[in-house]
Amino acid sequence: MLAAVAATLTPVPGATATAVAPADRGPAYQPALQAPGVVTLVFSGDISPPTNEFKGDDHATAELVLSIRPNLVCTAGDNQYETGTAAMFEAASGFDGSWGKFHGLIKCPAEGNHDAADPGPGSPGFQRYFAPHLTNLPCQQLSPPCRPDLGYYDLDVPGTSWYILVLNSNCQRAGGGTGDVQTPSCASGSPQLEWLAFAMGRRHGGQTSGLKCSIAFWHHERWGTSFFADDPAMHQAWLLLNHFHNDIVGSGHTHSTGRLGAMTPQGTLSPTGSGMRQITAGAAGRSLTPVRVNPPRVGTRYRDNTKYGVNVLTLRSSTSPAGWQGGDWTSEFRYVDGTVADRASAGCWP
Amino acid sequence: MAGRDLRLLNGLAILVLAVALAAVLLFADLGGGRDERAQPAPPTTAPAPTTSLPALTTTSTTIAGVVSTGRGPSAFTTTTAPGPIQVIVEAAACVRFVGDGWRVRYRILNRGPAATGPVVGRIDDGQPTVLEETLRLGRAETHEATAVVVGGGDAIIVTWVTTPDAGTSSFPIETPGCPTDPADVRDAGQVTTTLAQP
Numbered sequence: 438m439l440a441a442v443a444a445t446l447t448p449v450p451g452a453t454a455t456a457v458a459p460a461d462r463g464p465a466y467q468p469a470l471q472a473p474g475v476v477t478l479v480f481s482g483d484i485s486p487p488t489n490e491f492k493g494d495d496h497a498t499a500e501l502v503l504s505i506r507p508n509l510v511c512t513a514g515d516n517q518y519e520t521g522t523a524a525m526f527e528a529a530s531g532f533d534g535s536w537g538k539f540h541g542l543i544k545c546p547a548e549g550n551h552d553a554a555d556p557g558p559g560s561p562g563f564q565r566y567f568a569p570h571l572t573n574l575p576c577q578q579l580s581p582p583c584r585p586d587l588g589y590y591d592l593d594v595p596g597t598s599w600y601i602l603v604l605n606s607n608c609q610r611a612g613g614g615t616g617d618v619q620t621p622s623c624a625s626g627s628p629q630l631e632w633l634a635f636a637m638g639r640r641h642g643g644q645t646s647g648l649k650c651s652i653a654f655w656h657h658e659r660w661g662t663s664f665f666a667d668d669p670a671m672h673q674a675w676l677l678l679n680h681f682h683n684d685i686v687g688s689g690h691t692h693s694t695g696r697l698g699a700m701t702p703q704g705t706l707s708p709t710g711s712g713m714r715q716i717t718a719g720a721a722g723r724s725l726t727p728v729r730v731n732p733p734r735v736g737t738r739y740r741d742n743t744k745y746g747v748n749v750l751t752l753r754s755s756t757s758p759a760g761w762q763g764g765d766w767t768s769e770f771r772y773v774d775g776t777v778a779d780r781a782s783a784g785c786w787p
Numbered sequence: 788m789a790g791r792d793l794r795l796l797n798g799l800a801i802l803v804l805a806v807a808l809a810a811v812l813l814f815a816d817l818g819g820g821r822d823e824r825a826q827p828a829p830p831t832t833a834p835a836p837t838t839s840l841p842a843l844t845t846t847s848t849t850i851a852g853v854v855s856t857g858r859g860p861s862a863f864t865t866t867t868a869p870g871p872i873q874v875i876v877e878a879a880a881c882v883r884f885v886g887d888g889w890r891v892r893y894r895i896l897n898r899g900p901a902a903t904g905p906v907v908g909r910i911d912d913g914q915p916t917v918l919e920e921t922l923r924l925g926r927a928e929t930h931e932a933t934a935v936v937v938g939g940g941d942a943i944i945v946t947w948v949t950t951p952d953a954g955t956s957s958f959p960i961e962t963p964g965c966p967t968d969p970a971d972v973r974d975a976g977q978v979t980t981t982l983a984q985p
Contacts, residue, residue, distance in 0.1 A: 724911035
């Protein structure tokens with residue numbers, strides 16, 4: 438099963454595609470034809486409503502994802518509402534009934550506060566459901582190790598110069614009936630941040646070496662774009678990623694979509710145009726939330742809270758004459774009503 | 788004869804030049820247009836139009852003072868919005884379990900002319916719940932009530948749909964988290980048929 442899943446991540450040589458199973462069961466699946474070194478990644482968070490609510494919007498976004506035929510799917514947390522128990526994840530009326538159709542493609546799931554709201558330490562329901570993708574990762578063999586069991590890990594995207602980092606932004610907090618204080622700390626010097634520094638440092642290299650293209654996923658937006666305010670709990674992670682010139686941070690939490698331009702760690706637009714972009718995709722099915730952040734925060738390039746959809750990233754690789762591995766990306770939002778919005782692209786931050 | 792031929796030649800040359808110039812201008816225009824169409828728009832620099840949830844109302848009201856917003860980062864500084872009508876959600880508590888909705892206490896102040904209309908509540912983009920069929924408030928009157936807004940989600944908005952105006956909405960507040968119905972957990976487990984056990 439894992440071999441079949443890995444095949445979906447490999448760019449298809451000579452623009453041919455190999456049929457694989459998107460789920461750990463189910464019909465054969467052919468990712469869209471791509472040139473070598475190019476990968477299509479779909480991501481969103483805030484996906485499956487509680488199993489006693491039958492809205493169906495997560496089913497619509499699941500069909501949308503399948504129509505895009507991506508190579509890889511990541512999630513930005515809150516995969517299963519309201520308290521992501523294993524039973525809810527695995528129910529036909531839960532995540533498995535909608536986005537579970539391509540369970541095998543979801544190699545980089547992030548934990549949200551509703552996943553962490555499952556009784557017990559951490560996110561046991563989330564961990565159980567995604568266990569095939571969260572065990573025996575190469576980063577677990579390194580020192581310091583990643584901890585997919587705590588929601589932070591990384592993976593290289595095979596056949597490309599891109600790598601993905603997944604962080605746990607629950608940060609030992611609980612509010613109301615959601616969250617979990619037994620989640621990893623996000624403070625400077627915490628094991629999660631120490632690992633993040635190691636993971637970025639070992640790949641990014643210098644002026645003549647290294648991999649320059651990376652994406653980080655976590656649940657809570659660092660910069661609130663629509664319903665929630667800024668989240669200072671992820672400030673240290675943002676600082677560290679900015680230091681190593683990470684390219685994109687993908688988040689959810691607000692049930693809307695949005696994109697910021699290149700940002701400084703202080704939350705302003707970068708005057709040089711170099712900086713990390715925050716892309717928010719939290720409209721995968723749970724609901725759509727109203728706008729509270731008005732006027733739009735500085736750096737806002739786009740936002741929408743009227744439609745269900747996902748973000749589609751096309752990741753391309755290239756080799757610099759200087760010796761490092763770079764590339765570029767294109768982002769766009771695709772919605773269940775067939776519309777495509779906010780097509781944007783940029784080169785990787787060397 | 789020679790002079791006439793020369794004038795004819797000059798005229799012919801001018802005509803050829805004019806045709807050539809027209810052709811250059813024509814093709815330059817077409818070429819420029821084609822190139823422009825072929826150029827992808829510079830997407831990272833052009834802000835796209837900002838859109839938002841279709842409003843039930845034409846004006847909105849922010850909450851006066853800080854209201855507990857339940858979970859998550861909540862650093863909004865809110866003040867009373869301009870306008871004769873204020874709709875304020877003062878508290879929200881779970882009815883029972885997730886999906887059952889929230890019991891909402893709200894207050895409506897009317898500093899304008901007398902107005903009449905229903906009061907509705909809404910969770911995120913769910914269907915509005917009619918909280919009061921008809922509310923009439925005269926000038927300087929205040930109304931307080933508690934009612935159940937049905938649904939599940941993150942945000943509660945209460946709207947007084949006055950006429951002839953569309954109405955006035957409260958500032959959205961975060962819903963407090965609610966416990967999961969044990970029966971729902973049990974039912975969810977019963978329909979598990981597909982996932983291999985890790």
